Amino acid sequence: MGSPTSALSSLIFIAILATEAMIGTSSATAQPMSTTASPRSEAEFLVPPQGGAFEVPVHIHEVCILSFAERLNSTALASSPDFEIKSWGDDGIAIRAVGKTAQTTTLAVATSTGAVKVNVTLTVVPPDRPAYTLVRFKAVSADEAFQAQLRTEVARRAAPLEAELVRLRQDLDGQIRDRADGLIAERLLKRNETVALSAHERNDDHVIVHVARGVLIGDDGYLVFDIENRSGNAYRLTGVRVQAGGHDVQGPARLTSPGNDRDPSVIGVVPARTTGHGIVVVHAVDQVLGKSLAVTVTGPPGTQPIELARGIVFR
């Protein structure tokens, strides 16, 4: 099974590939490139000054137009009689595979100025495979042709890696959950105990915190609490502090009704006249076993914190 790390490695590999290709720019001979190939069976081939060879898949009995940016020099030369080849204006050629045995032919074409010189290999492909019906040939510089080649090659090589990355991303949630489930299972095997607690406190704003039980799982403890908001305003929970002997021992806290505020400091929101349920983690609970814990539930600045100073002991 892949991992996010391997996906990252794939991206690095793509970058290295592109770099290697660019390093070879000065020495490599510019090769003809197709720059676009749309689902509409059109393509545009970039032709470097020295000319190029291209392969054009076609379907039998279907016309394919080879279009050039300038007037053609002379009649195209074909190597097979199974293809019907006709001029299409001054700057184009229409070809069609007509013979039952037509498979492949080559076609040499040059424009009047000599800017475009190509040798096109027409290949008959089955109907279930893509084929072109319009191909445009465009004269470009050697550098442009190389850049196009580079992009095409990188895209070609990156395509399977990107597909793998998408698959890995889709699997990532499952992997995280599997890993979390495994961790929980291991901790439950180590210790799984519930401690009944009875601690309640309120503030002047009629917000009441009930700590009814604790759970010992593995090395950590969890305090399960309720926030009963009997006021007429929503209560925003911003922090849960757990202290043992003056030292903070709390981990993260969660609330069943997470806040939709954009303020990241808000853990959750308890609407007016409702009760929210929450949990705060107590790390390394073995060190506080038998000790009285003090829990302080805080809201936004300016609100009165709720302090539960007794009745919370992991035993």
Place this chain on the structure above:
Amino acid sequence: MTLAHGDRPAVRPRRVRGVAVACSLMAALPAGAHRAAADHHEATVTVRSTGGVGRFTEDVTGDARGATVSTYGGGGEIGAGYGVSNRLDVGAELAAAGFTQATYDAAKVTIMGVPVAGRVTRRTRLAQLRAGATLRLGVAWVPIWYLGVGLSARMPAAAILGRDERGNTLDLTPDGMAAGAQLDVCATTRIGLERRIDRRCSAGVAAEATHTLGLGAPPIDVVSAGISLSYTWYPGWW
């Protein structure tokens, strides 16, 4: 100040009814503002001062009906409660009240077996231990309705025959009307409104009515109103 039998002024019951109606109205107003319930897990200690009117009946007419007199009184109560849910508290309270002298103008009593008619006066004190439940219907403003039953100790002072029917001044205690104490049963209902001042303290007003059913003695009815202060905390019992 004493109200003689048959000389019942209309103003006093009207005042009592007025207090009760006012409490009811105040109780109704905030009920719509806070539908949430009361104080689960909380313990409360309440002290309450009361003042009201008591109706006492004494066997001073020579028949089974006796004579009934209304008289003012005042006292105090201390109670403790625990919230078993957000709407219901249960608890106990101790109440004590003393009443002004009741006067029976046309009393027929005996002094050492000799029938005598004249004015008899008597003071009575009550002490009650009640257990009951309080329905609480609010958060900041808390309308309450209490219902409790318990034991009532009736402690009448010695009756005094101060003047006979001829106008002679006497100072004698009629037969069977010496100071004493008697245990009765009682039932109390109270309606009121409390205001939660902060997380610990509340203040309230209430009107209550108590019926004391004498075991072998005439009943006593008390209607009173009072103000209360409460201290509330979480004892963490469960």
